[in-house]
Amino acid sequence: MKRRPVRYVWIPVIIALLAVPAGFLYVDWSKSGAGDGLYSRKWSPESVFAYWNPKAFYTSVETVSGVFGGPQCVNCHQAVTPGIVRDWQASRHAQPADRGPVYCSACHGNNHENLHLPTPEVCGSCHAARHAEFEDEKRFGFPSHALAMERAQDAPHFVDKPKAEVSACLQCHSVATKCDSCHTRHRFSAAEARRPEACITCHSGPPHPDDETYFASAHGRIYLAEGDSWDWSRPLVKGNYRAPTCAYCHMSGGRHQVADKSMWKFGIKQINPLTSNNAVKRKQWVVLCSDCHAADWSRDRLAELDAERKQAWEKLYAAEAVLKGLRKDGLLSPAAGERPPYPNDWLDTLWPRARIGFFEGQASAFYNVSPIERDYFEMWYFDNLGAYKGAAHGDSGAVSQGHAAMDNALKAITHQAARLRSAGEEEQGETAASAELWRSGEYTDFNREHN
Amino acid sequence: MKRRPVRYVWIPVIIALLAVPAGFLYVDWSKSGAGDGLYSRKWSPESVFAYWNPKAFYTSVETVSGVFGGPQCVNCHQAVTPGIVRDWQASRHAQPADRGPVYCSACHGNNHENLHLPTPEVCGSCHAARHAEFEDEKRFGFPSHALAMERAQDAPHFVDKPKAEVSACLQCHSVATKCDSCHTRHRFSAAEARRPEACITCHSGPPHPDDETYFASAHGRIYLAEGDSWDWSRPLVKGNYRAPTCAYCHMSGGRHQVADKSMWKFGIKQINPLTSNNAVKRKQWVVLCSDCHAADWSRDRLAELDAERKQAWEKLYAAEAVLKGLRKDGLLSPAAGERPPYPNDWLDTLWPRARIGFFEGQASAFYNVSPIERDYFEMWYFDNLGAYKGAAHGDSGAVSQGHAAMDNALKAITHQAARLRSAGEEEQGETAASAELWRSGEYTDFNREHN
């Protein structure tokens, strides 16, 4: 009798030994289609993608042929595109004293029929430490700059949504595939990348109003008033800047690793702020804030952020509970079975289920859903994340606005749920009509045909 | 038998010969009232309008009389309004070496009892080429700077809306009637007008977030970080600026004609991007973008904008179809016959009809309508135009937001239409009450009385 548990132990082991390689094989097969990402057999990116994944897509201009040396590149492009030549001339790459000149050909190749755009690896061939720091972010999981492109493209909704819209997402997620997201070409200035403007091309607007919340903070206001007169050639260390910028706090000392102090995971899911892992990160924050503030004060601010997060999740879970009640009673319309399954998602086809909340995967399930589920998505993705960014960056206005918006969303969701519960016969028409729109409308047939 | 068609040909010819002059006579009569615009017999502008139409409205200050020479103006105003004197002193107008000084009196007259504010014609008396370029925009139809004031004032809703609100519109539309919208008085600096700030007093906020979308683009971020250190005295040509500004692209070389490359008509109506006319404009854009970018890349960006527009219109037409279905079934409430006709619109009085979509004239019909029609107006005018500006200026966030907002609006419109269809007896009360508000409320009786 004692040996039976031991024998049973082999069952999951054998399943794992078969399932894990099978999973890898499946993902490998799935990514090897004509398109790109995990759904490469159903989705291919737009042509603009070439500039976001230079290695795989770039097709050279055919009007010029020949092999050219660096000075020749400069000579010709001074007439064709003088702006970028001036940028290069003003860069460290053009200074002989600074191990230069690093000519165009060093990064783009010298055969004009076979030029390429530089990937992070190309930049890393000289800037090895920075590239290693950047790659190191992958250890911390998503959200992460280094994983930004891959994880975005693997999202199921890429297949179902209009290409123009998901391309808009990829524009920023291309931070993973090229260095000129932060260091604008062809000056590639460190001084420039130390300023908030380097970050806010992407870090602005819902769902991540980093721009707005930083500029509305006391830090940001000082930067706005005086930043133009600061000496941006100085490193990002204690005493060099009157107020911190994005990079000062998130890349202190210029380290190209943004994720190592990250505790709250962008506000997208509830985290336990008191794990030993987070205790270490918390200490790192207190050390950083102590460049200017008292340590106790800094600890208090972090605790306040924890409190804000807790309150946000109370609101979000209250809304989730309302939705789960509706799901249980079959009141979501269109119900999971009435809308198209996710591509390649066998489980969703066999057992359609409404995903409610982040852990069930609602992050990817915000189209083809019932109106009330969409309302929750907005509450979670826009109102909640806006409040988080406000709390993290010291913009009390954004905290108030985000929480007021969550309160209103909770009010609307509760209101709407009560109406769905009390709806009599005459609402069935609405249900049917509304289901029809989402079942076969733009967001499924059309997009799948054109993706 | 063969000759009968020929005889009938005269019927439309005769009608046209009578109707066209009658139309002109009617418009002429209509504009000759005590007020202003096409509805001058029913609407007159507020006093602030004097500053927007200096020629017609200006009444001089009466506290000073006499005829003064330029140096006298300067002498006295140095004490009264020193700021504007300093601005003039810093301007080219004050430099003798530069064909100056052009004194106050050159633009304002010298009789203090009969001064005037300069119209574009006054500025054009020296700056003839610039003025001619500006006037040339009229050829391209609305939207256009040179037609901005006239077309705004001719809109029927000017009569029906509170004066404080339509005055807010005219503030920007006065770009047609005076040059200091872009060149702030009394410095009138070209360098200043080359900066985006010259444009964004007007080009910001819904429905035309040019400001927000430009500053959120990679171009705008570079400007924000570095623009203050650029040499703005340089002309707007290739190689002079690290990143383009509004004027660099839309007034390249400083040409005061903004409309000639305009293809998408502000996003307000669907256009065919492939006409031969648009092919010419497309080429002009590619030439311009090639100042810095590869030509192929530029072509791709324009194609992407076409795609975004197509998807936007699919959403808008889906919403229009829902509304037209309701109209057909008499479910719009208040219906067209239950709300006041447009002023001077005989056809609307005789045959009241709900205007749905741009081509039926909904642009002017967004008040005194049923709630669902207003929802469509918002979707079209704010969400759609925001997405367009984002796509045109390279702000991917605004594209996402605009399309998400359109999706939500489509959801709400479909939802609401289903409810209207399924509504039983108990909704009739709502219909009546809601109709009452719009039939005789603030937006009609009150405004017509006070306009």
Place this chain on the structure above:
Amino acid sequence: MKRRPVRYVWIPVIIALLAVPAGFLYVDWSKSGAGDGLYSRKWSPESVFAYWNPKAFYTSVETVSGVFGGPQCVNCHQAVTPGIVRDWQASRHAQPADRGPVYCSACHGNNHENLHLPTPEVCGSCHAARHAEFEDEKRFGFPSHALAMERAQDAPHFVDKPKAEVSACLQCHSVATKCDSCHTRHRFSAAEARRPEACITCHSGPPHPDDETYFASAHGRIYLAEGDSWDWSRPLVKGNYRAPTCAYCHMSGGRHQVADKSMWKFGIKQINPLTSNNAVKRKQWVVLCSDCHAADWSRDRLAELDAERKQAWEKLYAAEAVLKGLRKDGLLSPAAGERPPYPNDWLDTLWPRARIGFFEGQASAFYNVSPIERDYFEMWYFDNLGAYKGAAHGDSGAVSQGHAAMDNALKAITHQAARLRSAGEEEQGETAASAELWRSGEYTDFNREHN
């Protein structure tokens, strides 16, 4: 018979003689609890409050002890917090020629175990005139910088709302309790405080988009384009600045009294713009505007603002009338009696009544109310105040947006009221469910427990 009225006169006199001191005693008792504000027996602030009320809350750092002279402070802090030392060194406080150096100890004390943060009184011990001007604002009632903290903390909703949210309010309201809201520590530069950035840490976002409306005005655009090159060491008087800033108009000449020209009371209640008191203020505005503009023009702009306000209140009163009708007919749900009374508000416990509109106290009654009351609150507090700020600062876009938002809110409120009126039996479920949420949800039990 004639003497009876005389005898009755004593009744209110006696009541007043008893009630007024009783009221003072009650307020005194109420404020003497363990927490803070009028509800100090039910509410205590978060730890961050120490920095907003330095006198009452500050606890010194314990790691260093001893009494130090100014140079010693500087010496040590140059290593610990070099940034703030540099700021002090660049300040007038560090210049011997300027009656300095005013060392750290002058403001913070010299016993490191018993340091303190400077209150306005500490700053006022040298800057007596500025401090007196600041205190003088109290005469004008709320809104006022000097009363900002006290009045905020006395609001009943502080007890009922999550602490993280009301703390967000206090961050700005701490302008009453410390001078570094405008003069950032430790440079305390007048030049810095003359720039709009000094104000907009607080004066931005709903409900007071001063930031957005100023920057969108012609004044703001000129500042944005050129402000960095202006000489900010010059006083805020005629001729020194090309365009006005917040301080130029609201603190002209540098006077630390912002309220004396205030007529429209932030837009939160309707005022009579034609009182003799307001005639005086209007004249002050015209004098100020005449630094650059014609007096007639300035008068017209003020009249236009009056007109905008009048139209806003017509809309708001229309919405209030709808709500009062529902209240009369018992159609608000949850009704006043179904939601928790305000803390310490005996009258509200004995005679629960829905407060509708500013004068009934709705400003503090925006939670635990029925959805339609909340909609009115949003219309009044966000849409209306946004329109006001736009009208006051010359941002015509914000006027349009605010009025369009008010129109939509009025539409939604009318619509929803009609539905409530026509609702049959099947809506009772909704009423009950919705009431349940607000009766015992997060906004009452939870917060009261944790406050």
